Amino acid sequence: MSVLRPQDQLPGLNAATILLVGTDDALLQQLADAMLKEDCASTLKVHLAQSLPLPSNVNRPRIDLIVFVVNLHSKYSLQNVEESLHHVDATFFLGKVGFLATGAGQDNHCSIHRNTVLRLAHTYRSPLFFCDLEVEGFRATMAQRLVRMLQICAGHVPGVSALNLLSLMRSSENPFLEDV
Amino acid sequence: MEKPSEEQAAAEPADSVGEGGPSSVAGGQAARPKDHMTLLLRLRAQTKQQLLEYKSMVDANEEKTPEEIIPEKQIETKIEDLENEIEEVKVAFEMKNLALDRMQLSTALKKNLEKSNSQTSVLMDNMKHVLKLNKLIMKSQQESWDLEKTLLDVRKKRFELKQASESKLLEIQTEKNKQKDDLDNMENSDKIKALQGNLQMEIQITTVIQHVFQVVKPHTPLIRFPDRRDNPKPNVSEVLRSTGLPSHSSSISQHSKGSKSPDWLMHQGPPDTAEIIKTLPQKYRRKLVSQEEIEFIQVCFGHYHPIVQYILTFLASGTSYAHLHAFPIVTVCP
Numbered sequence: 285m286s287v288l289r290p291q292d293q294l295p296g297l298n299a300a301t302i303l304l305v306g307t308d309d310a311l312l313q314q315l316a317d318a319m320l321k322e323d324c325a326s327t328l329k330v331h332l333a334q335s336l337p338l339p340s341n342v343n344r345p346r347i348d349l350i351v352f353v354v355n356l357h358s359k360y361s362l363q364n365v366e367e368s369l370h371h372v373d374a375t376f377f378l379g380k381v382g383f384l385a386t387g388a389g390q391d392n393h394c395s396i397h398r399n400t401v402l403r404l405a406h407t408y409r410s411p412l413f414f415c416d417l418e419v420e421g422f423r424a425t426m427a428q429r430l431v432r433m434l435q436i437c438a439g440h441v442p443g444v445s446a447l448n449l450l451s452l453m454r455s456s457e458n459p460f461l462e463d464v
Numbered sequence: 465m466e467k468p469s470e471e472q473a474a475a476e477p478a479d480s481v482g483e484g485g486p487s488s489v490a491g492g493q494a495a496r497p498k499d500h501m502t503l504l505l506r507l508r509a510q511t512k513q514q515l516l517e518y519k520s521m522v523d524a525n526e527e528k529t530p531e532e533i534i535p536e537k538q539i540e541t542k543i544e545d546l547e548n549e550i551e552e553v554k555v556a557f558e559m560k561n562l563a564l565d566r567m568q569l570s571t572a573l574k575k576n577l578e579k580s581n582s583q584t585s586v587l588m589d590n591m592k593h594v595l596k597l598n599k600l601i602m603k604s605q606q607e608s609w610d611l612e613k614t615l616l617d618v619r620k621k622r623f624e625l626k627q628a629s630e631s632k633l634l635e636i637q638t639e640k641n642k643q644k645d646d647l648d649n650m651e652n653s654d655k656i657k658a659l660q661g662n663l664q665m666e667i668q669i670t671t672v673i674q675h676v677f678q679v680v681k682p683h684t685p686l687i688r689f690p691d692r693r694d695n696p697k698p699n700v701s702e703v704l705r706s707t708g709l710p711s712h713s714s715s716i717s718q719h720s721k722g723s724k725s726p727d728w729l730m731h732q733g734p735p736d737t738a739e740i741i742k743t744l745p746q747k748y749r750r751k752l753v754s755q756e757e758i759e760f761i762q763v764c765f766g767h768y769h770p771i772v773q774y775i776l777t778f779l780a781s782g783t784s785y786a787h788l789h790a791f792p793i794v795t796v797c798p
Contacts (some may be wrong), residue, residue, distance in 0.1 A: 291521060295514050298507060323508065375521070409543075439514035446517070449686075451550050 288336065289373040290380055293346040300438035301329040301345050302430065305336060305368055306353030307361040311386065311417045315353075319429035326433070336368035348438040351430065353417075354392045354401055357386040360395050362401075369408070373455050379446030381410045382439050385427070386417040416424055 301341065302319070306313050309332070316330040329345060338344075350372065354360040365383075385401045387393065405412035415426040448456040534542075577587065650656065 291518070298503075298510065326510070344743040437512075440510045441515050442513050445513070445519075445520070451554060 287371055287373050288376060290376050291368045295438065296345050298364065298438060299327045299329060299345060300434050301330045301331060301347050302349045302351065302434045303333060303347045304351050304353060305333050305365065307334060307358070307364050308353065312353060315417055315423060315427060317425050319431055320432045322428055323436065324431055326435065326438065328434070336365050349382065349434045350376065351382045351384050353384045354385060356385055356396045359395055362396055367450035377408050377410055379450035379451055381408065382433065383410055383412045385412065385414050388414050411450065
């Protein structure tokens with residue numbers, strides 16, 4: 285399958301799967317480890333990929349959450365993410381996609397402007413997280429957040445759905461983004 | 465290109481709820497049914513939620529999207545509309561949440577108040593103050609409402625008065641116009657013309673009658689010579705006496721006719737006395753008018769004005785003007 289669809293497979297019992305897409309393998313690995321360390325009532329599965337589309341020969345469970353990791357230091361990661369976005373079905377963007385921008389701490393290394401990523405997230409109506417994945421503490425916090433989000437997206441939290449979370453998380457529009 | 469994805473199985477959670485049933489039979493069998501129960505309940509909740517999600521997806525997909533390609537702008541507007549709807553629903557949800565929180569807070573407060581008494585004083589003071597302020601607010605609102613109402617009443621009254629005055633002025637105007645019209649009509653009315661015609665006719669009649677009277681009046685003999693056959697020398701005083709009264713009476717009756725002759729008779733000059741007549745020299749005495757002359761004058765000139773008759777007699781007798789008032793004439797008016 286070239287395009288990821290959220291309902292291609294039936295959900296596994298008590299299982300939640302997250303897909304991390306990004307160019308920095310090391311960072312992704314660290315984040316995955318941090319996430320797996322978190323306490324969670326359901327079974328967590330973390331998939332890592334550099335870009336989409338995923339190979340179709342592999343038998344994988346239903347993906348509940350996709351997080352695109354953009355490194356503000358390299359323009360290539362942004363390009364990669366943008367290309368990968370074409371392979372995701374539109375229905376995925378109803379709360380099951382998130383963007384993660386890393387490397388915002390070192391301003392002198394940043395080659396991508398914050399606004400670029402902001403505009404990207406605004407275009408896809410998806411939440412955007414800023415986190416410096418190289419710092420341990422931030423990584424742990426981020427992992428916690430992602431785990432909670434994954435649980436909701438997988439439907440393990442009664443009363444809250446992915447779409448609900450999306451609308452709750454959306455803050456009032458940023459003033460400088462109104463003239464996009 | 466992509467790397468083959470790695471799969472990692474999560475480590476079992478540290479909490480007591482185990483996954484599936486790690487088969488350690490020796491481990492607390494009493495705890496297992498409880499674990500199973502909670503697990504089953506959790507799974508039930510999960511399945512319910514996932515079912516709900518799928519249902520909503522199915523319902524959403526039932527709504528057919530149009531086949532033709534919609535331009536991007538319309539899609540954008542559609543998205544914005546849907547987002548607005550979502551925002552509205554969220555706002556409503558927030559309000560309900562707030563209401564619910566307020567209710568919960570009030571019940572908690574009530575319970576707290578019932579429990580502890582030492583802390584209540586501050587709370588109670590605060591609440592009393594709040595109540596007092598609320599009462600003041602309500603009172604001032606009521607006052608302002610009353611004032612507005614009175615103001616409205618005054619305005620209404622003023623408006624009514626204005627309307628009444630307007631109507632009155634209009635009435636006055638119409639009345640004035642009507643009066644003016646009546647006046648104009650009156651000037652041209654036929655009635656007035658008839659009255660004027662009548663007046664003219666009356667005037668004419670009266671003038672004619674006047675003329676008639678003036679013509680008819682001289683027909684009556686205005687003068688008559690006294691009968692002096694037996695007494696040639698006139699006794700003026702006797703004559704005066706005899707003529708005074710009738711002359712007066714005749715003058716009065718003449719007055720009633722409207723003639724001017726008695727005036728002259730009334731204003732006789734110094735009374736004629738016999739002495740004056742006797743002292744008059746012979747040349748000033750008038751000479752006697754003969755009987756034929758008297759009859760002639762009486763017949764011919766009896767119709768004329770007495771003054772004319774006087775003049776004629778003087779001319780006949782030849783006396784001067786000085787003896788005018790010594791000349792007794794009896795004017796008789798039948």
